[in-house]
Amino acid sequence: MEKYIYDQSNGLWYELQGDYYIPCLMLNEPDIAPIGMWGRKHQQYLKEYRPMLYSDLVLSGGLHSYLADIDTQARNKLHLLVTQLAEKEGINEQLKAQDQMAWVGAMNNIRNRAEEIILQELIYGEDAV
DSSP states (O other): SSSSSEEEETTEEEEETTTTTEEEEOOOOOOOOOOOOHHHHHHHHHHHHOOOOHHHHHHTTHHHHHHHHHHHHHHHHHHHHHHHHHHTTTTHHHHHHHOOHHHHHHHHHHHHHHHHHHHHIISSSGGOO
């Protein structure tokens, strides 16, 4: 018996395993793009609250790229929001040089607010999907 055979009717290759021919199936390898904190949070949200969409993305093979895109959008928006809020509130290098603890507190406050905005708009919001 041949090790590999090709079936014209369905276009699949089969490999001989013992006495049986098993289809040679492989998942499409996604682009190796990192999925960070935001992508993982959105994935958990999809699993819990949007299981049909999550299943559809898994079965179509688009979950990884979708989550990587969400993660990239969230990181970019976080950087933009932190920059804009700091500028608007007058948190600058001069304050950092004068009073480091006040600057750290103000920047932490700004970052926390920006993260809450991202969570509501991109990760958990209705616009997220």
